Every structure is written in structure tokens, then in C-alpha cells.
Amino acid sequence: MDIPWEDVRLFLAVAETGSLSGAARKLRIGQPTVSRRLAALEYSLGAALFRRSVDGASLTSAGERLLAPARKMAEWAGEVGRAVESSDTSPRGLVRITASPYLCFDFLAPFAAWLARTHPGLRLEVLSSVQYLDLNRGEADLALRNRAPTQEGLKGVLSLEFENAVFVSKSLAAKLPREPRLADLPWIAWAPPLDMLPPNPQLEELVPGFSPVFTSDNYLVQIAAAEAGLGAVVMTRSAHRFARPTSLVPLSISLGPFARSSLHLVCAKSALDIPRVRLVSELLVSELEKVGMGHSRP
Structure with missing residues (x-):
């Protein structure tokens, strides 16, 4: 049986997001469309691919068998697309x-x-x-x-290496000890579910009892909080020519083994x-x- 690529793509989106709503967002189509097309695919195959529940959609044994070849098909679809586009000689x-x-x-x-x-x-x-x-x-x-x-x-x-540094607002810098330690700083960090992203794990290793004063799941919100003087953030010290003006200043403080990133x-x-x-x-x-x-x- 030949399964159209669009049906395989739909199956993968549900399998990898774990829900019909997640697949709908990923594919930018309506959830009713995902549900209808998935039902049609399962009918044509004569087997259920997912177990639906209030927690989402989990693969059945038939779905598990389809997953690996579907992923291979997705990679080859990417190769086909790039092969077609490589014939365009104009960089536009x-x-x-x-x-x-x-x-x-x-x-x-x-x-x-x-x-x-x-x-x-x-x-x-x-x-x-x-x-x-x-x-x-x-x-x-x-x-x-x-x-x-x-x-x-x-x-x-x-591949590059960059220097990392601790940045604070000028107003906060004026309130800190002359030679502050990492533990002296009020920290701004990632909020769940992103709290395993850098620099949270690194700061937890460097700062005993690490407990940030402010967290957000949005990077721009973190920067805004730092510029308002709420706390310190870790950023790359890179003076590229596109850098925007900022009121944040680097502190002379060591990040130890995390002083550089790639x-x-x-x-x-x-x-x-x-x-x-x-x-x-x-x-x-x-x-x-x-x-x-x-x-x-x-």
C-alpha cells in the first residue's frame, strides 16, 4: 500500500507532539482536520495508530512499527526538496x-x-x-x-568559542559589594518548563542553594527585568556590529568552568x-x- 507523504507527515506530527492539538499547531492546520485525516489514514491501514486519552495520543504497536520508516521518509523528503532547490542558480x-x-x-x-x-x-x-x-x-x-x-x-x-559574563544594570552594580561573589547576586533565570536551559544548571552548580529572584520563560522579559535593576543575567560578551544599545554592564566576576561557551x-x-x-x-x-x-x- 502506498501512503501519501502528507499522511506520513501528519502521523509524525501527532507522534512527536503527543497530541492532535500539538500536531495541528505544528502543521498550521485545524485540529478537526487533523482528526479527520488521521481517522481516514487509520481506516485505510485497517489499524489504529494511536490511543487517544485526555492526556494526548500515544502510539499503538502498529504506530510504533510505522515510526522509524516514517522518520526516514521525512528525511528523504527533505533531501528531495533540497535537490530541487539546488537547481536554482540565483541566490534569492x-x-x-x-x-x-x-x-x-x-x-x-x-x-x-x-x-x-x-x-x-x-x-x-x-x-x-x-x-x-x-x-x-x-x-x-x-x-x-x-x-x-x-x-x-x-x-x-x-565552530566558535565566546566569553560569558555576568551583566547587571548600573543601578544594581552600584549597590553590590566592590568584589561581589556569585552568591551575592540576585539572579534572573529561566522559569519552568525551561529551567533546564543554560544558565540555570550552571548557576545551580556554582551557587549553593541557588534561588533566583525572578524567572520567566521569555528571554526578552528576562532582559527587561535585568535592565530595570531586578537582578543579574549571564550573557555572551560579544561586541558584534549589530549589537543594540543596552544599559547593562558586565561585572568583574568569574564564572569558573562556564566562562566560555561554544x-x-x-x-x-x-x-x-x-x-x-x-x-x-x-x-x-x-x-x-x-x-x-x-x-x-x-
Whole structure:
């Protein structure tokens, strides 16, 4: 039996989000449409793929057997799409980049404005996510990540190291001891369910009884709180030319083993065959190499 790709894509969205509503959001279609199409798929297969409950949708044994080949099919669909697009010799059109909220706000948004002025044929879509999107499947063209790629089919275009520092408002800095310790600082950090993201685990290791004075699941809210003098944040000390003015100042305080962090520009290997993706990748490398330390090109 031939299963259309769109049905496989729907099945994967439900399997990986754990619910019909999550799949609807991921695919940008209505939940009734997801429910109707999934029912039609299960009818055509003669087997239930999911067990529905108030907690979501979990795979049946038939669904479990379909999951691995469906993921392979998704990767090959991404390859097919990139092969088609590589025939376009003009570096024009949409390029999708995914990164952490910090990098999207601090670097990629102003980089996109510069790109629009200097290369008007290109347009960026910046996908802010704390989860890694699947580049093999084509969920994004490029990614800025804090871990080097290990998944088969991915390529590391550039690896850099950056210095991390503790930043506070000038008003808070004036109230602190002359040589403050990490434990002396009121901290701003991630709120659940994102509290396992850096720097929370690192601060928990460095600061006995770590208890932030303010938490948020939104990076911009954290920055606003820091600029208002509420507490300290950990940020990369990188003076790139797109940096926005800020009232935050760095403290002379050691972050110990977490004083540096790495950054990797990653893509699917075949993505660089697409002229517009290759051009944006080269422009990103050029900008990042100006501010990174110990850079390398894998």
C-alpha cells in the first residue's frame, strides 16, 4: 500500500507532539482536520495508530512499527526538496534560520535587517526555539547551536568559542559589594518548563542553594527585568556590529568552568548546494568570525 507523504507527515506530527492539538499547531492546520485525516489514514491501514486519552495520543504497536520508516521518509523528503532547490542558480528567496531566543534577539534579527539592505533578493525567517529543529527534514535551512552536530547528514560549517559574563544594570552594580561573589547576586533565570536551559544548571552548580529572584520563560522579559535593576543575567560578551544599545554592564566576576561557551553553525550537508542558503551561510560566517574566539571551520 502506498501512503501519501502528507499522511506520513501528519502521523509524525501527532507522534512527536503527543497530541492532535500539538500536531495541528505544528502543521498550521485545524485540529478537526487533523482528526479527520488521521481517522481516514487509520481506516485505510485497517489499524489504529494511536490511543487517544485526555492526556494526548500515544502510539499503538502498529504506530510504533510505522515510526522509524516514517522518520526516514521525512528525511528523504527533505533531501528531495533540497535537490530541487539546488537547481536554482540565483541566490534569492527565503532562508530559514533557527537559534536560541538569545541569539535570535541579539544577533539574527539585526543581521536580517542588514541582509535586507545589502541583499534585497534574500529574506530571512528566524525561528526562535529552545528545541533543535530537524535540519535533515528541512524544518530549517541553517541553525546556530551550542553543540556540534552528531546526526548523520548534518555538517558543521563553523565552530566558535565566546566569553560569558555576568551583566547587571548600573543601578544594581552600584549597590553590590566592590568584589561581589556569585552568591551575592540576585539572579534572573529561566522559569519552568525551561529551567533546564543554560544558565540555570550552571548557576545551580556554582551557587549553593541557588534561588533566583525572578524567572520567566521569555528571554526578552528576562532582559527587561535585568535592565530595570531586578537582578543579574549571564550573557555572551560579544561586541558584534549589530549589537543594540543596552544599559547593562558586565561585572568583574568569574564564572569558573562556564566562562566560555561554544557556538556552531550547522546545516544539512546538501543545503549548501542551494545558492541562497550558501550565500547566507557565508555571510554569517564572515560576521561571526569577527567576534568569536578560537574559531575553526570543520
